[in-house]
Amino acid sequence: MSKRTDVVVIGGGIVGCSAAYYLAKRGVAVNLYEKGTISGEQSSRNWGFVRQQGRDPAELPLMIASNRIWQGLEQELESDLGWRQGGNLRLVTDESQLQPYRDWKKIALEHGLHTRLLDAEETRQLLPGLATPVQAALYTENDGQADPLRVTHAFATSAGRLGADINSRCAVLSLETSAGKISSAVTEEEEIRCDAVICAAGAWSSRLARTVGLRIPQLWLRASVGYTTGGRNLTPCAVWMPGLAFRQDSDGGFTVAYSGAYRHDLNLDSFRFMRDFWRCFKKYRRSIRISLGHSLLQDLMGELNSFTSQRTLNPAPMENVLHQALNKFKASFPNQSHIQFTRTWAGYIDTTPDMLPIIDRIEQPGGLVMATGFSGHGFGLGPMAGQVAAQLALNETVSHDLRAFRYGRFSEGKTVAPGNVL
Numbered sequence: 001m002s003k004r005t006d007v008v009v010i011g012g013g014i015v016g017c018s019a020a021y022y023l024a025k026r027g028v029a030v031n032l033y034e035k036g037t038i039s040g041e042q043s044s045r046n047w048g049f050v051r052q053q054g055r056d057p058a059e060l061p062l063m064i065a066s067n068r069i070w071q072g073l074e075q076e077l078e079s080d081l082g083w084r085q086g087g088n089l090r091l092v093t094d095e096s097q098l099q100p101y102r103d104w105k106k107i108a109l110e111h112g113l114h115t116r117l118l119d120a121e122e123t124r125q126l127l128p129g130l131a132t133p134v135q136a137a138l139y140t141e142n143d144g145q146a147d148p149l150r151v152t153h154a155f156a157t158s159a160g161r162l163g164a165d166i167n168s169r170c171a172v173l174s175l176e177t178s179a180g181k182i183s184s185a186v187t188e189e190e191e192i193r194c195d196a197v198i199c200a201a202g203a204w205s206s207r208l209a210r211t212v213g214l215r216i217p218q219l220w221l222r223a224s225v226g227y228t229t230g231g232r233n234l235t236p237c238a239v240w241m242p243g244l245a246f247r248q249d250s251d252g253g254f255t256v257a258y259s260g261a262y263r264h265d266l267n268l269d270s271f272r273f274m275r276d277f278w279r280c281f282k283k284y285r286r287s288i289r290i291s292l293g294h295s296l297l298q299d300l301m302g303e304l305n306s307f308t309s310q311r312t313l314n315p316a317p318m319e320n321v322l323h324q325a326l327n328k329f330k331a332s333f334p335n336q337s338h339i340q341f342t343r344t345w346a347g348y349i350d351t352t353p354d355m356l357p358i359i360d361r362i363e364q365p366g367g368l369v370m371a372t373g374f375s376g377h378g379f380g381l382g383p384m385a386g387q388v389a390a391q392l393a394l395n396e397t398v399s400h401d402l403r404a405f406r407y408g409r410f411s412e413g414k415t416v417a418p419g420n421v422l
């Protein structure tokens, strides 16, 4: 006899663990399966920015709601998450580039989000010691940041405390259907019958969806990050500008990345979804390098379709790009010139052609909820995305407008324009 539960969650990233938490909190029987370790992939590898700033208008209401959750999350999960509501600051160094920021400020105001365009002097006050020229900065003061290493684990632990069955190193291999509806999930260890499945499998969602005949255009973008030795106290803001993004942790170390440098390692999906992505690649051609590494070979050998041969995606960081970012940081703040990287890493971002997630209850097969494709923005959205996915799995009406996130927008052959993100 196979086991039974109400909801199966696939993926132990922030979205899956948050969904499991909100389900367990409501007394729903939930089993979460993670093929590697909880938070092993994107959710522990990101910059830790929890920003509303710069989001596509379609994503903004969900992110504003997520920001409200973040504000009380340490208390709710009874855990230190490294949460700091120090604001988000986007520097503009070239006056000719100001217009998109003026436009985005209007979007923010339409959504009731307090965002200001600071002049050079106001910007310098928030960034003492800034030695490079700056024209202006977009400042959203109720944005925040948190420690990616802690948050997803805290969701998983709290979900477990409430009765969720959290399994790591146990992949879901396929989904079974009966009468047009999901009937069970087949894991490495057991088959488990259920009423609903939430697919929060991050970069693997497209591959998993294929097992039930669904097509999700999704590609992987490699992005690199580094963490430094302790520096001088600088700013509570999370800061980004062309070529650099950083935030300072409570121990003084900085998370540093090169904003706008991604690598796409070719694999079979690159060809499968070429038409879906050409507009996206065209728009971001200066930021995305295509590379022919061993991913294509791995895919040809079937390794990227096996959920057990790649327990945790751990791509190599682009060290040259990271050192460019660190040098830019030191040139911008000469009094921090002593800092060095203590570790560097990379992660694969799961990107959709319009850079918006898929958060939807699938019609066929019924009982399947997709919460995936967060395109580099899912850490901030994670708490709310999990809550919405939980509601969809329970067949409840969601008060947010999810039309921009529907599964069906990528029907075969249609190319969708990339979203309006900064």
Ligand SMILES: Cc1cc2nc3c(=O)[nH]c(=O)nc-3n(C[C@H](O)[C@H](O)[C@H](O)COP(=O)(O)OP(=O)(O)OC[C@H]3O[C@@H](n4cnc5c(N)ncnc54)[C@H](O)[C@@H]3O)c2cc1C
Residues within 6 Å of the ligand: 010, 011, 012, 013, 014, 015, 016, 033, 034, 035, 036, 037, 038, 039, 040, 041, 042, 043, 044, 045, 046, 047, 048, 049, 050, 051, 170, 171, 172, 173, 200, 201, 202, 203, 204, 205, 208, 223, 224, 225, 307, 311, 312, 346, 347, 348, 349, 371, 372, 373, 374, 375, 376, 377, 378, 379, 380, 381
């Ligand atoms: C370098 C980098 C910087 C980023 N910076 C930010 C940022 O500052 N702010 C922000 O908001 N977002 C950021 N992001 C994006 C953010 O990290 C992701 O959008 C978010 O973590 C996605 O969460 P997830 O739960 O959907 O996916 P993931 O965290 O990738 O989790 C999916 C999990 O599913 C598991 N899985 C897959 N298939 C199966 C299977 N068949 N069975 C069982 N388990 C399976 C995987 O092993 C994985 O652990 C960044 C991402 C990267 C890589």
